[in-house]
Amino acid sequence: MSGDEQWRLLEQLVQEVNQQTEQLKQMQDKMRDLSATSRSKDGMVSVTVGPQGEVRTIDLDPRVYRKLSPSELSASIVEQIGKAAGQVRGDMKELMEPFVPGLPTDDLFGEAMNFEAFLQRPGRSPGPRPPM
Incomplete structure (x- = not known):
């Protein structure tokens, strides 16, 4: 392989790495912006969660206090949180x-899935991997 061919190959590899890095950054941005909202069948409870399953908003119809008991309201909120997190x-x-590709994504994307656990931060050694 000539020197020119080696340089072209190296340039191609660098281009591919840069492209994959950009795709990963875009994916990270999309993941940070993820959210989902779940609304109860009766429309009384609506919950929005973020990418880590954190509750961002809970919206209650003002009539909820007349229609649901405290335990029913609590159960509905918990149910909507679970649905939105899913x-x-x-x-x-x-x-x-x-x-x-090829990894057991069903195992990786369980309830405790945390994308940042897969990324090594600069200047830090990788931490322990989450149990599978």
Whole structure:
């Protein structure tokens, strides 16, 4: 292989790495912006969660206090949080699948899935991997 061919190959590899790095950055941005909202069948409770399953908003219809007991309201809120978190996990899985081909994504995208755990931060050694 000539020197020119080696340089072209190196330039091609650098281009591919840069392209993949940009795609990963875009995926990270999309993941940070992920959210899902779940509304109860009766429309009384609506919950929005973020990419880590954190509750961002809980919206209650003003009539909820007349229609549901405290325990029913609590159960409805918890149910909507679970549904919205499941939606976010599904969206996250869909975003990451092209970057983790062949890996058991169902195991990776369980309730405790945390994308940042897969990334090594500059100047830090990788931490322990989450149990599978």
